[in-house]
Amino acid sequence: MRPVAAVPRWIVAILGLSVAAQVGWQVSRGAGSAADAELAPAPGAHVLRLASFGEPEAAARLAMVHLQSYRDPDYRRLIGWLESILELDPRSQYPLFSAARVYAETSDATSSRLALDFVQRQFLRDPARRWPWLAHAALLAKHRLKDLPLARRYAQALERHATAPGVPAWAQQMEIFILEDMNELEAAKILIGSLLQSGALHDPAELRFLKRKLEELEARLAAGKR
Amino acid sequence: MPAATLARSILLEARRGGLPWLALAAVALALGLAAFLSQVALTESLALQAAVMAAVLRACAVFLVAAQVTASTLREIQDKGLELMLSLPLSRTTQYLGRLAGFMACGAALAAVFAAPLLVWASPTAAALWGASLACEAALVAAAALFFAMTLGQFVPAITATAGLYLLARSIGAIQAIAAGPLAEASLASRIAQHAVDAVALLLPQLEALTRTSWLLYELPSPGAYAAAVGGALLYTVLLAAAGLFDFHRRSL
Numbered sequence: 001m002r003p004v005a006a007v008p009r010w011i012v013a014i015l016g017l018s019v020a021a022q023v024g025w026q027v028s029r030g031a032g033s034a035a036d037a038e039l040a041p042a043p044g045a046h047v048l049r050l051a052s053f054g055e056p057e058a059a060a061r062l063a064m065v066h067l068q069s070y071r072d073p074d075y076r077r078l079i080g081w082l083e084s085i086l087e088l089d090p091r092s093q094y095p096l097f098s099a100a101r102v103y104a105e106t107s108d109a110t111s112s113r114l115a116l117d118f119v120q121r122q123f124l125r126d127p128a129r130r131w132p133w134l135a136h137a138a139l140l141a142k143h144r145l146k147d148l149p150l151a152r153r154y155a156q157a158l159e160r161h162a163t164a165p166g167v168p169a170w171a172q173q174m175e176i177f178i179l180e181d182m183n184e185l186e187a188a189k190i191l192i193g194s195l196l197q198s199g200a201l202h203d204p205a206e207l208r209f210l211k212r213k214l215e216e217l218e219a220r221l222a223a224g225k226r
Numbered sequence: 227m228p229a230a231t232l233a234r235s236i237l238l239e240a241r242r243g244g245l246p247w248l249a250l251a252a253v254a255l256a257l258g259l260a261a262f263l264s265q266v267a268l269t270e271s272l273a274l275q276a277a278v279m280a281a282v283l284r285a286c287a288v289f290l291v292a293a294q295v296t297a298s299t300l301r302e303i304q305d306k307g308l309e310l311m312l313s314l315p316l317s318r319t320t321q322y323l324g325r326l327a328g329f330m331a332c333g334a335a336l337a338a339v340f341a342a343p344l345l346v347w348a349s350p351t352a353a354a355l356w357g358a359s360l361a362c363e364a365a366l367v368a369a370a371a372l373f374f375a376m377t378l379g380q381f382v383p384a385i386t387a388t389a390g391l392y393l394l395a396r397s398i399g400a401i402q403a404i405a406a407g408p409l410a411e412a413s414l415a416s417r418i419a420q421h422a423v424d425a426v427a428l429l430l431p432q433l434e435a436l437t438r439t440s441w442l443l444y445e446l447p448s449p450g451a452y453a454a455a456v457g458g459a460l461l462y463t464v465l466l467a468a469a470g471l472f473d474f475h476r477r478s479l
Binding site for chain 1: 263264266267268269270271272273274277278280281284393396397399400401403404407433434439440443444
């Protein structure tokens with residue numbers, strides 16, 4: 001290699017200026033974010049499968065990570081995306097987790113009902129694996145939506161369909177659990193404790209998320225009492 | 227044994243050309259991506275890490291093998307090294323298969339290096355089955371790249387043809403499912419299109435069944451399914467090697 005001094009100065013200057021211009025251009029554009037963009041209509045599961053080039057498990061999870069970057073998505077489109085992603089990898093719990101624990105907990109009751117309805121529909125396709133999300137949906141229907149008939153309907157669906165050996169007894173008697181006079185925090189603690197005990201909950205990210213949610217709930221209820 | 231000597235020279239060339247460093251860079255890239263994604267995932271963070279690692283490493287293995295085979299073969303053709311080799315008292319079959327064996331050994335070494343980090347997320351059996359399957363997939367890609375490099379003689383057409391064959395084979399199952407979907411029109415044109423897709427599928431290997439990430443995340447494949455997937459890939463590798471030999475024997479240098 002020849003020394004750097006062998007390069008003409010005007011080339012070094014153009015190189016330096018173009019690097020600075022590139023960085024400046026990117027800084028002026030701001031960080032690329034989907035948060036404020038509009039969520040595109042959901043592609044069909046076949047299209048997602050084609051785009052995954054034979055890696056449906058990775059594609060489904062990456063699509064979920066992409067989806068959660070939208071701050072205020074159109075819920076009808078969102079549910080379409082969740083349906084397609086779940087069809088791409090039916091054994092992934094990510095779409096149902098997001099629907100029950102993130103999207104259904106919105107303050108907008110109509111959007112929340114859309115997410116809960118998605119959870120119920122998908123539960124019926126694989127009750128043995130998807131019961132925790134309908135159990136949480138029943139609690140949300142009771143405590144957030146204050147819709148006891150909806151909560152009881154979910155509880156009855158659990159009793160009728162979640163009959164696999166691994167499902168805890170309380171989930172199979174969910175209606176009694178719903179009708180008991182306990183607040184949202186107590187019910188959530190029992191639900192999460194039971195999931196931990198049954199071994200259905202072990203992912204570190206999910207544990208972190210649920211711990212944070214319980215703390216938020218505790219703070220909200222404490223503020224309400226004051 | 228002349229074929230083994232040729233294979234060894236191919237491995238030596240790959241080592242000196244920096245393939246081991248590229249493999250380590252691919253592992254570092256996949257680990258970095260997995261670590262980043264695990265920070266943004268709300269759940270299934272371990273499954274996400276394993277799935278992304280497996281998908282990225284699989285793609286890297288295929289790309290590295292295809293690029294190595296194509297570049298090495300074309301350099302030898304353009305430097306007249308191939309003509310020199312053909313003047314030696316070695317049959318064309320030995321020359322071709324010796325070269326292919328060397329490239330397959332490169333693919334197997336890459337598969338072993340790429341399967342090792344997956345032991346963090348998957349059982350040793352799952353990682354071993356995934357790695358063995360990736361070695362078969364890399365062997366198929368090596369055979370395809372060698373065939374296209376020898377027959378097309380130019381880098382861009384050869385690498386494009388190899389990538390095209392691989393990507394089509396990876397997505398043909400999804401294309402067939404779309405063509406036969408319940409919403410497809412029942413017209414004559416639609417039926418012809420469906421049969422055309424089915425006919426193309428007959429000429430392609432079923433790569434969708436190979437090196438499945440679900441083996442690492444959910445459950446091991448049944449012995450029958452695994453044998454069928456690996457057997458199909460090996461059969462297609464033999465087909466490509468035979469096609470390459472056919473062309474190589476007819477070639478006048």
